[in-house]
Amino acid sequence: MILIPPAVQLKCENILAAPLQSIEINSGGDINQARLITIESKSSDQANTNYFLKFNALPQSLHMFETEAKGLQIIQQTKSISTPKMIRYGEADGTAFLLLNYIQPAAKTNTFWENFGRSLALLHRDNTHSYFGLDHHNYIGNLKQINHYETDWKTFYIKHRISPQLKLAIDFKRMDSYQIKVFDKLFNKLEELLPEEPACLTHGDLWSGNFLANRDEEVVLIDPALSYAHREMDMAMTYLFGGFSPHFYDAYQRIYPIEKGFKKRMDIYQLYYLMVHVNLFGGSYVESVNRILRKYL
Numbered sequence: 001m002i003l004i005p006p007a008v009q010l011k012c013e014n015i016l017a018a019p020l021q022s023i024e025i026n027s028g029g030d031i032n033q034a035r036l037i038t039i040e041s042k043s044s045d046q047a048n049t050n051y052f053l054k055f056n057a058l059p060q061s062l063h064m065f066e067t068e069a070k071g072l073q074i075i076q077q078t079k080s081i082s083t084p085k086m087i088r089y090g091e092a093d094g095t096a097f098l099l100l101n102y103i104q105p106a107a108k109t110n111t112f113w114e115n116f117g118r119s120l121a122l123l124h125r126d127n128t129h130s131y132f133g134l135d136h137h138n139y140i141g142n143l144k145q146i147n148h149y150e151t152d153w154k155t156f157y158i159k160h161r162i163s164p165q166l167k168l169a170i171d172f173k174r175m176d177s178y179q180i181k182v183f184d185k186l187f188n189k190l191e192e193l194l195p196e197e198p199a200c201l202t203h204g205d206l207w208s209g210n211f212l213a214n215r216d217e218e219v220v221l222i223d224p225a226l227s228y229a230h231r232e233m234d235m236a237m238t239y240l241f242g243g244f245s246p247h248f249y250d251a252y253q254r255i256y257p258i259e260k261g262f263k264k265r266m267d268i269y270q271l272y273y274l275m276v277h278v279n280l281f282g283g284s285y286v287e288s289v290n291r292i293l294r295k296y297l
Contacts, residue, residue: 004035007093008055012037015088015099016051029209029223030280031142032056036102050102052084058142061096065089067138068098071224078201080123082220103220106213110247116211116219117251120203120234125256127201129228132156140205140225141280143168147227153199154190156229157272162187165275174283185297186268193268193296195259199228205273206237208244232262236269267292 003023004012013019018039026034032054041049054065072083084100091097106112133156134147146164150156166183169175203210204225212220235258238244252258271292277285 004037004053005055005093005095008053008095008097011090011092011097012051012053012099013039018042026052029054032061050104051087052100052102053097054100055095055097056142057095060139060142060144062089062091064139064142065096065098067136068224070136071138071226072100072222074201074226075123075203075221075224078123078127080126081119082214082218083224084220084222103212103214106215106217108213108245109217110245112213112217112219113245113247114251115217116244117248117253118255119219120206120248121252121255124200124202124231124234128198129201130199132199132228132230133160134227138225138227140276143276143279145204145225145227153196153230154187154194157194158187158190161272162275165272165279168279169275169286172279174278175286175289182293182297186293189296190268193265194230194232197230197232197259200231202227202229202231202234204229204233206234207241230269231256232258232266233269233272235262236266237273239266240270240273267295 003025009020016039020037021040022038024036026036033056035053037051037053039049039051056064058064066089069086069089072086075081076083084103087099087101089096089098131149131151132153133149137147138145144164146160148160150159162183166175166179170177170179203221204227205223210221210223212222214220235252238248271289274285274289274292278289
């Protein structure tokens with residue numbers, strides 16, 4: 001097994017101006033290869049310096065890493081939540097890569113969860129936009145995420161979140177054309193089901209694998225699928241695979257309370273993420289989608 005393609009390793013050594021001292025497989029992602037790489041530091045007070053490297057040879061990988069880097073930088077510029085420092089993204093001999101500062105994971109204490117909830121609330125509250133969308137398209141997993149601007153949340157959610165995933169699922173033969181009629185019935189009900197709120201900056205894929213705790217008990221966000229969207233999208237995703245600590249939700253509510261009834265409607269937002277999973281991982285998620293549709297129809 002080649003730990004890093006030789007051309008990518010050479011690129012990294014040129015960028016870091018030092019040979020790699022060690023390479024370790026870093027697990028956790030389903031889309032890209034990930035490695036912890038170490039160079040010998042030129043500083044006398046630190047023996048080694050660690051970096052995080054992702055690489056992939058898929059045709060869209062360079063654009064994936066470009067938009068991921070943009071997303072990390074946009075979040076960092078808000079000064080609400082930290083992200084790893086982006087060193088460089090690029091391509092070498094047909095393999096795209098993204099090089100970041102390595103964040104040494106720490107324990108997720110109650111203090112961490114409180115800090116996380118407060119920071120996410122500030123990100124949502126203090127970074128709003130007059131339109132839903134983003135000035136560029138990006139990815140969720142390795143699937144294209146369309147971010148054309150819309151003034152209305154329901155229109156954005158239907159046109160640029162659910163409908164593209166539904167079309168893809170039908171193209172992949174994981175769902176059939178009958179599902180279009182079922183979704184259309186749900187779309188007609190969204191006006192009464194979803195509250196109006198300003199578009200705010202959202203991480204876009206906020207599950208437990210896409211953040212870290214650092215040594216200061218602060219959150220570090222990774223792998224964004226960024227857009228200005230309804231903040232309940234982020235909150236719904238936190239519940240999809242079991243939920244976060246109660247300290248997280250309590251801290252969020254103290255800063256930026258969510259409108260009543262969220263728990264009853266959050267599965268509408270989860271439909272998008274489940275449709276993404278249908279297209280990334282197969283038809284086992286179709287029944288989860290159908291269960292939500294049956295609830296509302």
